[in-house]
Amino acid sequence: MTDITLAIAGQAGQGVDTASELLARTLVRSGYHIFSYPNVMSRIRGGHNFTAVRVSDRQVYSTPGKFNALLAMDELSVREHRADMVEGGTMIAEGRMPSIEHHGQSSNDEARMTIETRNSNDRGRGERADRPTILRVPMAEIAGKHGGSKTMANVVGLGALLALTESGDSPRSRGRDRNPVQSPFSKLRNLLKERFASKGEEVVRQNLACLKAGADHIRERRVTNVECRMLGQSATGNRQSGKRGRLLLTGNHAIALGALASGVRFHAGYPMSPSTPIMEYLAAKQAEAGLVMEQAEDEIAAIIMVIGAAYAGARAMTATSGGGFSLMVEGLGMAAMAELPVVVVLAMRAGPATGFPTRTEQGELLFVTSASQDEFPRFVFAPGTAEEAFCATNRAFELAARFQVPAVVLSDQLLSDSLWTVPSFNLARTRVSSDFDESAWQGRPANSYRRYAITASGVSPRLRPGFRGQLVRSLGSEHDEDGFQTEDKAVRVKMHEKRMSKLEAMAGAMEAPTCYPEETADVAVVCFGSTYGAAREAVDILRSERVSVAMVHLCDLIPFPRERMTALLAPARKVITVEGNSTGQLAALLRRETGIKADAQVLKYDGRPFEAASLAEEIRRKC
Amino acid sequence: MAPRDFESNDPIAWCPGCGNFGIREAMKLALSEIGLKPEQTCFVSGIGQAAKAPHYIRCNLFNGLHGRTLPVATGVKLANPELVVFAEGGDGDGYAEGGNHFLHALRRNLDMTYLVHDNQIYGLTKGQTSPTSEAGMRTRTTPCGAIEPAYRPLALAVMMDAGFVARGFCARSRQLADLIKQAVEHRGFSLVEILQNCVSFNHVNTAKWYSHRVYDLAEENHDPADRDKAYGRALEWGDRIPLGVIYRSGRKSYDQLAGDMTESRSGDSDRVPELLDKLLAGFR
Numbered sequence: 036m037t038d039i040t041l042a043i044a045g046q047a048g049q050g051v052d053t054a055s056e057l058l059a060r061t062l063v064r065s066g067y068h069i070f071s072y073p074n075v076m077s078r079i080r081g082g083h084n085f086t087a088v089r090v091s092d093r094q095v096y097s098t099p100g101k102f103n104a105l106l107a108m109d110e111l112s113v114r115e116h117r118a119d120m121v122e123g124g125t126m127i128a129e130g131r132m133p134s135i136e137h138h139g140q141s142s143n144d145e146a147r148m149t150i151e152t153r154n155s156n157d158r159g160r161g162e163r164a165d166r167p168t169i170l171r172v173p174m175a176e177i178a179g180k181h182g183g184s185k186t187m188a189n190v191v192g193l194g195a196l197l198a199l200t201e202s203g204d205s206p207r208s209r210g211r212d213r214n215p216v217q218s219p220f221s222k223l224r225n226l227l228k229e230r231f232a233s234k235g236e237e238v239v240r241q242n243l244a245c246l247k248a249g250a251d252h253i254r255e256r257r258v259t260n261v262e263c264r265m266l267g268q269s270a271t272g273n274r275q276s277g278k279r280g281r282l283l284l285t286g287n288h289a290i291a292l293g294a295l296a297s298g299v300r301f302h303a304g305y306p307m308s309p310s311t312p313i314m315e316y317l318a319a320k321q322a323e324a325g326l327v328m329e330q331a332e333d334e335i336a337a338i339i340m341v342i343g344a345a346y347a348g349a350r351a352m353t354a355t356s357g358g359g360f361s362l363m364v365e366g367l368g369m370a371a372m373a374e375l376p377v378v379v380v381l382a383m384r385a386g387p388a389t390g391f392p393t394r395t396e397q398g399e400l401l402f403v404t405s406a407s408q409d410e411f412p413r414f415v416f417a418p419g420t421a422e423e424a425f426c427a428t429n430r431a432f433e434l435a436a437r438f439q440v441p442a443v444v445l446s447d448q449l450l451s452d453s454l455w456t457v458p459s460f461n462l463a464r465t466r467v468s469s470d471f472d473e474s475a476w477q478g479r480p481a482n483s484y485r486r487y488a489i490t491a492s493g494v495s496p497r498l499r500p501g502f503r504g505q506l507v508r509s510l511g512s513e514h515d516e517d518g519f520q521t522e523d524k525a526v527r528v529k530m531h532e533k534r535m536s537k538l539e540a541m542a543g544a545m546e547a548p549t550c551y552p553e554e555t556a557d558v559a560v561v562c563f564g565s566t567y568g569a570a571r572e573a574v575d576i577l578r579s580e581r582v583s584v585a586m587v588h589l590c591d592l593i594p595f596p597r598e599r600m601t602a603l604l605a606p607a608r609k610v611i612t613v614e615g616n617s618t619g620q621l622a623a624l625l626r627r628e629t630g631i632k633a634d635a636q637v638l639k640y641d642g643r644p645f646e647a648a649s650l651a652e653e654i655r656r657k658c
Numbered sequence: 659m660a661p662r663d664f665e666s667n668d669p670i671a672w673c674p675g676c677g678n679f680g681i682r683e684a685m686k687l688a689l690s691e692i693g694l695k696p697e698q699t700c701f702v703s704g705i706g707q708a709a710k711a712p713h714y715i716r717c718n719l720f721n722g723l724h725g726r727t728l729p730v731a732t733g734v735k736l737a738n739p740e741l742v743v744f745a746e747g748g749d750g751d752g753y754a755e756g757g758n759h760f761l762h763a764l765r766r767n768l769d770m771t772y773l774v775h776d777n778q779i780y781g782l783t784k785g786q787t788s789p790t791s792e793a794g795m796r797t798r799t800t801p802c803g804a805i806e807p808a809y810r811p812l813a814l815a816v817m818m819d820a821g822f823v824a825r826g827f828c829a830r831s832r833q834l835a836d837l838i839k840q841a842v843e844h845r846g847f848s849l850v851e852i853l854q855n856c857v858s859f860n861h862v863n864t865a866k867w868y869s870h871r872v873y874d875l876a877e878e879n880h881d882p883a884d885r886d887k888a889y890g891r892a893l894e895w896g897d898r899i900p901l902g903v904i905y906r907s908g909r910k911s912y913d914q915l916a917g918d919m920t921e922s923r924s925g926d927s928d929r930v931p932e933l934l935d936k937l938l939a940g941f942r
């Protein structure tokens with residue numbers, strides 16, 4: 036089994052993001068699965084950013100541990116990540132001479148010896164297995180020479196990094212033992228051609244020249260990295276292309292695509308990390324998708340515009356983070372009172388106020404379950420993977436429309452920003468229902484429409500304003516069935532009960548929690564949202580050590596699946612909750628809704644995602 | 659349809675003698691004369707005594723939150739451009755709680771008509787100071803007199819190059835109806851600010867106070883296309899207060915600039931699988 040990590044680090048503005056995306060896509064096209072997590076600072080230039088690209092021949096769900104190879108675009112990256120390297124890992128670092136260093140010291144003799152003795156798998160005398168090998172490549176200089184600008188240094192670096200996946204044989208013998216078309220290197224060549232085609236032949240040529248020059252720099256030294264070399268033999272069996280090929284996308288993309296798959300017609304929003312790429316992707320596809328996009332003056336306006344659009348008949352959404360959602364809270368209640376379906380994506384980051392703008396956390400669970408005054412029904416979905424984010428967004432649109440209530444898709448920076456490989460979305464399972472039955476209103480007597488008519492389900496038929504002979508009256512104030520404002524206590528009770536009566540059917544329409552790999556075990560690890568990946572892999576680790584443990588993951592969170600959770604957790608000897616906040620909000624919710632008290636909690640609130648290995652360790656200690 | 663065909667049977671909750679009655683008369687007159695059917699209109703309002711106005715008119719209605727009148731109207735108009743959209747509310751609703759929305763609605767220039775009943779006071783909450791209360795005005799929250807100077811929203815609208823800027827007076831329903839008609843005909847954002855007396859809480863700016871000061875711009879050869887002059891008129895307040903069309907800009911409306919908006923909305927759910935196939939290809 037292959038499970039290795041290639042990381043790229045540098046300052047903001049050095050192209051870490053572009054290079055890691057190109058690397059990830061190249062490897063997906065070579066048949067691998069990817070999980071790529073960007074560690075970025077909230078700045079445009081300088082600082083220190085890095086992205087760790089985890090590569091495997093099976094599906095991976097969480098952030099990697101140590102790096103097998105690192106492309107360091109600056110000196111800070113070399114210092115910063117020395118301790119993150121696996122034993123015998125390789126760093127490719129910006130710089131001229133000496134060409135090879137060990138643990139920061141260097142000697143040309145040693146370097147020469149290393150080169151000489153390391154032309155195959157066996158480790159040479161000059162190499163100390165516990166220290167990373169540092170290969171210096173003058174990336175900026177090479178980029179200037181072959182690309183005309185040092186901004187292409189990241190492409191030079193990518194060439195050097197991918198050269199590590201080659202066999203390390205002499206350049207002449209390369210390609211003899213394996214089909215060169217399938218090598219990651221040639222996949223990257225093709226990807227660069229696609230990517231820069233619109234910028235003209237010259238730009239393509241420069242990029243390819245930079246890529247080759249970077250690779251040659253490593254090839255000439257005939258150094259290699261055992262784990263990376265395995266990537267050179269493209270993973271077999273999943274080299275599907277065309278329509279069935281694997282997708283590489285972020286959680287944000289998955290959410291945006293889920294919205295488009297649900298027939299979204301209107302999006303209003305205000306930029307806020309980590310949700311902004313949703314709005315940007317939709318804006319880029321606006322014309323193709325027949326979608327109206329408006330950048331609102333603030334998040335208050337954004338959700339209120341969405342409510343206006345929903346009233347007028349459009350499937351409508353907004354996306355934001357905690358600060359923006361705080362501003363949307365009054366609007367959420369108005370959607371509920373007016374009984375209009377709106378979908379709000381809330382991508383959590385860490386901390387109150389501005390907090391950690393580009394980091395991850397799950398501190399808003401209880402906030403979203405009760406945001407806005409008084410009581411009203413709402414949906415909350417907390418998908419765990421990109422695939423689930425796509426499906427959950429579709430459910431959010433469908434169920435919000437069916438029950439005429441607001442729905443929140445709860446993401447976070449980890450889910451939203453990470454690049455995931457997905458086998459492709461199951462479009463056969465997505466649905467787009469029609470929200471209006473206008474034919475039923477043809478020929479009815481004028482002025483007979485009652486927006487809030489009491490029905491058995493609590494859901495009143497909708498009609499678009501503008502329909503001949505009928506008027507649609509929607510109110511944020513308490514109202515009667517016709518949409519006239521009222522102060523009558525009996526009407527208030529009747530209408531409140533009408534709205535709340537939807538809850539039972541809403542709960543019934545939700546999907547059951549995901550149990551992995553089976554429903555019952557001695558220990559139940561309960562989690563929600565993006566903690567899915569680390570929890571699932573921690574369960575794998577523990578089970579390989581014969582610990583009887585299973586994961587129960589909640590995507591469809593609110594209305595809370597009381598009966599299902601009670602039944603699922605009853606046989607467990609121990610219930611351990613795992614979540615990204617400091618007070619155990621999921622544990623509190625579980626106890627409130629089912630009376631079940633978690634036996635132990637694993638909490639994390641440092642703005643960084645859980646890692647499977649250390650999570651497994653913590654769970655083991657609490658079992 | 660006759661003006662009375664636009665009357666709803668919702669019992670009116672305004673104080674006897676309130677300026678809002680005159681505004682309602684003007685609205686019914688305008689709707690009738692434009693020749694609109696109730697179902698073609700959509701009135702969006704906020705919260706306040708003024709914001710109750712659409713309840714007393716037969717129309718499609720969205721009555722939402724205090725201050726959030728314009729964003730609802732924006733969403734409605736963007737999602738269904740065929741509706742004739744009116745936004746309506748008080749000075750507190752539009753200029754204080756919704757102040758930022760007002761600024762951006764002026765920029766956005768969607769084709770809608772915004773009516774502000776300006777009684778220079780908060781009526782529904784029983785008499786607190788408003789952004790348009792005169793400096794020195796004593797209210798329940800400014801017992802020693804308001805410290806801040808009054809806001810001049812019409813001047814802001816001219817400064818923002820708003821499409822259509824006018825002022826009416828609740829006691830002159832005929833003129834007000836004509837202004838509303840012109841506002842609806844204008845393609846773009848139209849602001850109609852309406853001087854309205856509050857019999858319960860504003861004992862300074864009474865109907866009489868306004869009557870003694872207002873004059874008709876139409877009688878003074880004012881050219882609404884002249885922005886500099888319009889700015890001067892928009893700032894004029896005190897002994898003489900202008901009524902009528904203050905400013906008209908040649909600015910294109912949002913829908914004119916964005917192209918045919920109904921076209922972009924034509925995507926139907928049958929097309930979704932095809933669209934998704936195409937978009938997913940971009941991630942391989």
Ligand SMILES: Cc1ncc(C[n+]2csc(CCOP(=O)(O)OP(=O)(O)O)c2C)c(N)n1
Nearest residue numbers: 705706707708724748749750751780781782
């Ligand atoms: C968020 C919010 N804040 C405050 C209020 C209370 N409130 C209702 S109406 C109003 C002011 C009304 O003044 P104006 O908009 O000028 O309308 P008028 O009653 O004078 O016509 C206030 C403060 C509210 N409903 N919602």
Ligand SMILES: [Mg+2]
Nearest residue numbers: 748749779780
């Ligand atoms: Mg007022």
